[in-house]
Amino acid sequence: xxxxxxxxxxxxxxxxxxxxxxxxxxxxxxxxxxxxxxxxxxxxxxxxxxxxxxxxxxxxxxxxxxxxxxxxxxxxxxxxxxxxxxxxxxxxxxxxxxxxxxxxxxxxxxxxxxxxxxxxxxxxxxxxxxxxxxxxxxxxxxxxxxxxxxxxxxxxxxxxxxxxxxxxxxxxxxxxxxxxxxxxxxxxxxxxxxxxxxxxxxxxxxxxxxxxxxxxxxxxxxxxxxxxxxxxxxxxxxxxxxxxxxxxxxxxxxxxxxxxxxxxxxxxxxxxxxxxxxxxxxxxxxxxxxxxxxxxxxxxxxxxxxxxxxxxxxxxxxxxxxxxxxxxxxxxxxxxxxxxxxxxxxxxxxxxxxxxxxxxxxxxxxxxxxxxxxxxxxxxxxxxxxxxxxxxxxxxxxxxxxxxxxxxxxxxxxxxxxxxxxxxxxxxxxxxxxxxxxxxxx
Amino acid sequence: xxxxxxxxxxxxxxxxxxxxxxxxxxxxxxxxxxxxxxxxxxxxxxxxxxxxxxxxxxxxxxxxxxxxxxxxxxxxxxxxxxxxxxxxxxxxxxxxxxxxxxxxxxxxxxxxxxxxxxxxxxxxxxxxxxxxxxxxxxxxxxxxxxxxxxxxxxxxxxxxxxxxxxxxxxxxxxxxxxxxxxxxxxxxxxxxxxxxxxxxxxxxxxxxxxxxxxxxxxxxxxxxxxxxxxxxxxxxxxxxxxxxxxxxxxxxxxxxxxxxxxxxxxxxxxxxxxxxxxxxxxxxxxxxxxxxxxxxxxxxxxxxxxxxxxxxxxxxxxxxxxxxxxxxxxxxxxxxxxxxxxxxxxxxxxxxxxxxxxxxxxxxxxxxxxxxxxxxxxxxxxxxxxxxxxxxxxxxxxxxxxxxxxxxxxxxxxxxxxxxxxxxxxxxxxxxxxxxxxxxxx
Numbered sequence: 001x002x003x004x005x006x007x008x009x010x011x012x013x014x015x016x017x018x019x020x021x022x023x024x025x026x027x028x029x030x031x032x033x034x035x036x037x038x039x040x041x042x043x044x045x046x047x048x049x050x051x052x053x054x055x056x057x058x059x060x061x062x063x064x065x066x067x068x069x070x071x072x073x074x075x076x077x078x079x080x081x082x083x084x085x086x087x088x089x090x091x092x093x094x095x096x097x098x099x100x101x102x103x104x105x106x107x108x109x110x111x112x113x114x115x116x117x118x119x120x121x122x123x124x125x126x127x128x129x130x131x132x133x134x135x136x137x138x139x140x141x142x143x144x145x146x147x148x149x150x151x152x153x154x155x156x157x158x159x160x161x162x163x164x165x166x167x168x169x170x171x172x173x174x175x176x177x178x179x180x181x182x183x184x185x186x187x188x189x190x191x192x193x194x195x196x197x198x199x200x201x202x203x204x205x206x207x208x209x210x211x212x213x214x215x216x217x218x219x220x221x222x223x224x225x226x227x228x229x230x231x232x233x234x235x236x237x238x239x240x241x242x243x244x245x246x247x248x249x250x251x252x253x254x255x256x257x258x259x260x261x262x263x264x265x266x267x268x269x270x271x272x273x274x275x276x277x278x279x280x281x282x283x284x285x286x287x288x289x290x291x292x293x294x295x296x297x298x299x300x301x302x303x304x305x306x307x308x309x310x311x312x313x314x315x316x317x318x319x320x321x322x323x324x325x326x327x328x329x330x331x332x333x334x335x336x337x338x339x340x341x342x343x344x345x346x347x348x349x350x351x352x353x354x355x356x357x358x359x360x361x362x363x364x365x366x367x368x369x370x371x372x373x374x375x376x377x378x379x380x381x382x383x384x385x386x387x388x389x390x391x392x393x394x395x396x397x398x399x400x401x402x403x404x405x406x407x408x409x410x411x412x413x414x415x416x417x418x419x420x421x422x423x424x425x426x427x428x429x430x431x432x433x434x435x436x437x438x439x440x441x442x
Numbered sequence: 443x444x445x446x447x448x449x450x451x452x453x454x455x456x457x458x459x460x461x462x463x464x465x466x467x468x469x470x471x472x473x474x475x476x477x478x479x480x481x482x483x484x485x486x487x488x489x490x491x492x493x494x495x496x497x498x499x500x501x502x503x504x505x506x507x508x509x510x511x512x513x514x515x516x517x518x519x520x521x522x523x524x525x526x527x528x529x530x531x532x533x534x535x536x537x538x539x540x541x542x543x544x545x546x547x548x549x550x551x552x553x554x555x556x557x558x559x560x561x562x563x564x565x566x567x568x569x570x571x572x573x574x575x576x577x578x579x580x581x582x583x584x585x586x587x588x589x590x591x592x593x594x595x596x597x598x599x600x601x602x603x604x605x606x607x608x609x610x611x612x613x614x615x616x617x618x619x620x621x622x623x624x625x626x627x628x629x630x631x632x633x634x635x636x637x638x639x640x641x642x643x644x645x646x647x648x649x650x651x652x653x654x655x656x657x658x659x660x661x662x663x664x665x666x667x668x669x670x671x672x673x674x675x676x677x678x679x680x681x682x683x684x685x686x687x688x689x690x691x692x693x694x695x696x697x698x699x700x701x702x703x704x705x706x707x708x709x710x711x712x713x714x715x716x717x718x719x720x721x722x723x724x725x726x727x728x729x730x731x732x733x734x735x736x737x738x739x740x741x742x743x744x745x746x747x748x749x750x751x752x753x754x755x756x757x758x759x760x761x762x763x764x765x766x767x768x769x770x771x772x773x774x775x776x777x778x779x780x781x782x783x784x785x786x787x788x789x790x791x792x793x794x795x796x797x798x799x800x801x802x803x804x805x806x807x808x809x810x811x812x813x814x815x816x817x818x819x820x821x822x823x824x825x826x827x828x829x830x831x832x833x834x835x836x837x838x839x840x841x842x843x844x845x846x847x848x849x850x851x852x853x854x855x856x857x858x859x860x861x862x863x864x865x866x867x868x869x870x871x872x873x874x875x876x877x878x879x880x881x882x883x884x
Contacts, residue, residue: 015614017635017636017639018609018614018615018617018618018634018635018636019609019634019635019636020607020609020610020633020634020635020647021633021634021635021638021645021646021647022633022647022648022649022650023647024635025647025648025649025670025671026648026649026650026652026653028670028671029649029653029666029667029669029670029671030653030656030666031670032666032669032670033657033662033665033666033669033670035656035657035666038656040652040656042652067614077639080635080638080639081635084638084645086635086638086645088670126652126656130650130652130653133610133650133652134609134610134614134634135614137610137611138609138610138611138612138613138614138617139613139614141610141611141612142611142612142613142614142616143613165462167460167461167462167576167580168462168575168576168579168580168583168771169579169580169583169584169766170580170583170584170613170616170765170766171580171581171584171585171612171613171615171616171619172457172460172509172576172577172580172581172584173460173613173615173616174584174612174613174615174616175460175580176460177613191462191463191464192460192461192462192463192576193459193460193461193462193463193466193522193523193528194459194460194461196463196522196526196528197459197519197522203463203526203528204463205462205463205464205465205467206464206467206468207464207467207468207471208464208465208468208572208575209772209773209791210468210482210484210568210572210575210772210773211468211471211472211572213773213776213789213790213791214472214477214480214482214568214773214776214789215475215477220475223475224471224472224474224475224477225471227471227474227475228467228470228471228473228474228475228530229467229470229471238791239791239792240791240792241792264791314766314768317766318765318766323612323760323765324611324612324756324759324760326756329610330651330652331651331652331655331656334655334656347655347656348655349651349655349680349681349682349706350681350682350683
């Protein structure tokens with residue numbers, strides 16, 4: 001893939017500097033001690049879901065593949081590392097040749113996960129695999145947090161479409177990734193043009209209060225918008241008085257007016273009033289879009305209200321209270337010695353302060369009960385039991401450094417719906433509780 | 443400035459797509475209605491601080507200037523907008539010529555702010571100024587959230603240095619901006635190489651548990667690290683048994699060992715024990731770095747412990763519970779008619795649901811009491827009272843489209859210390875409370 005394909009409007013010639021300095025100093029020390037080439041297995045997992053959450057959602061796999069493919073140390077980067085003495089000359093030479101030549105398996109994007117799920121497994125030499133830690137965690141921790149929030153909101157919204165509009169509430173490039181993760185989690189569209197450009201996500205949007213205030217009257221503003229964008233547009237009706245604005249909107253656009261948007265006030269009450277008013281005015285097909293500081297709970301509270309679509313910003317892009325996951329990237333096995341055929345040996349930090357790790361290269365499968373409902377996340381280090389062999393969760397993503405797991409974003413979006421649909425019913429409860437599946441270690 | 447200077451490893455040829463679709467459709471409708479060229483004043487402000495916070499910290503001004511300078515619609519972007527029918531042909535032609543030619547004033551970076559502070563003021567035609575809304579808010583909302591968290595942590599840490607190490611917990615490019623904002627807020631260094639590359643922030647880092655686990659013994663790992671990085675390195679001592687590791691660390695590196703790092707367990711207890719042990723071993727100058735899930739409260743609780751530096755990740759980059767600010771970008775005045783010399787007329791949305799706005803082009807000043815301690819944030823729309831004339835907070839950032847407010851990052855960092863130092867003493871309380879300055883409207 002050409003680096004430019006990574007996504008204008010932002011060209012990322014290299015992802016290699018999205019890396020903590022210690023990854024490079026570890027490579028330097030390992031090169032010197034002769035351990036850099038030991039075959040190693042790193043795994044990404046989380047010890048816990050955010051408090052009260054019932055399941056996690058894997059987001060960002062596609063972006064990880066882009067990042068791995070473009071993880072090269074170009075001359076400008078090497079010059080920087082040398083000038084500041086971050087690593088020594090032998091390490092610079094090694095980095096100049098670097099590309100990841102190992103294997104990556106992982107939960108496919110949109111899949112759900114639980115504490116201990118081996119969400120991603122990176123195998124290669126120690127040096128080549130350790131370097132990827134920071135950027136892989138950045139992507140998975142951010143994107144999965146947004147995907148999980150999106151999934152909860154999608155559950156709350158039912159069949160009504162959700163519009164992602166949080167760009168202004170987060171870093172301008174995090175916003176693009178957030179729109180992508182929201183789409184995976186069930187959102188229908190985004191306000192963010194860069195997300196439309198980069199990921200082909202449908203973009204939407206019409207006008208803000210400023211547009212009404214710019215004109216000499218609300219009627220002038222509505223006329224201007226309808227003249228330019230057509231009667232199917234969405235008119236914002238809460239700049240002054242909602243009731244007057246709705247009346248005026250239908251006068252200006254006619255009963256074929258596409259939608260009205262309400263962005264403040266008591267949305268439940270206003271939705272009912274506006275629906276009645278629109279119906280009385282003959283605008284029975286005019287939709288109502290609401291957009292004011294919504295989260296999954298506010299969306300759920302509007303389930304019985306005549307609302308047709310929800311626009312969600314802040315709470316989506318900040319993960320609805322949990323802006324990051326607590327995924328870690330841990331060495332779980334490494335060659336027991338320096339020979340090319342040295343066997344893998346499980347390793348783990350000693351548990352202290354709740355930082356538990358389980359050594360060994362893991363598989364995972366989701367065991368269904370007799371009705372096909374998932375009943376456990378089974379994680380093991382040995383042989384996969386025959387009855388779970390076709391229930392395995394990890395798929396091949398990178399083979400010998402070559403990306404083999406790329407897929408369209410819609411595949412991830414559909415997978416998420418399928419994965420959620422076989423979870424126990426309690427998965428769709430918004431209230432706090434335990435993960436809906438226990439994790440069993442074999 | 444050359445777009446490439448914006449910062450490898452990420453070249454941003456254009457920031458124009460970091461924009462909500464409705465900004466462009468508003469421009470289209472305004473072009474058609476003849477209001478696009480009305481002189482307009484937009485202001486960025488927040489109606490409230492995050493709950494319990496005493497002050498806000500302006501972050502991201504330098505990045506806003508970069509974004510404004512590079513806000514152009516290049517051919518690839520125009521083609522995208524045309525292909526998806528996002529705007530019509532006349533609008534595409536207008537966008538092709540676009541560059542911001544107006545004026546921007548704002549609070550300088552590192553300054554503190556309060557509810558209602560006019561943090562930024564963008565003046566120009568409606569069309570040219572409305573387009574900047576999304577990207578300006580993205581940057582200010584994200585960077586200010588991190589800067590505020592950093593400032594609280596810096597207060598808690600006192601003279602001890604803080605290391606930013608949250609890259610893995612947030613979007614890979616948000617991480618770079620977070621490291622920058624943390625530096626403004628008082629952090630000394632970052633683990634993020636891209637932040638070092640782009641912003642010259644000092645980078646630090648040595649090794650992770652994986653490095654110890656890679657080797658056949660902890661002693662082998664320590665030897666490898668010291669051999670490669672020297673005795674001044676920081677050895678991670680909590681992979682197995684802290685006490686044994688500290689003993690071994692001093693044996694391997696000698697009493698000139700730079701530091702030990704503790705990343706888990708009861709940090710208060712361990713710091714005391716490790717200090718005692720180091721002193722007993724003659725390693726009196728060996729420092730202790732702690733790094734486990736710290737926030738400002740955990741830092742404060744270690745004030746009496748023999749800790750020399752703190753590494754902070756998750757809670758820093760997620761704004762310590764408040765990952766975004768609630769800054770908005772509102773039209774507060776616009777030309778009253780279409781003549782070139784039409785007077786400005788204050789405008790504001792009708793208040794509903796707490797979304798209060800005050801119309802009119804504003805100034806702001808911080809009024810000191812007799813002792814020089816700030817006692818009020820004064821915001822007004824008319825003449826500046828003579829006694830406040832030299833206390834004004836907004837500075838010129840962009841004049842006629844040309845950036846005039848660029849400054850070194852260290853200037854923002856120093857400004858923040860100065861601004862915080864004249865706030866009432868309660869500003870340094872970490873407990874929840876009201877903003878330490880009331881906002882007075884004149």
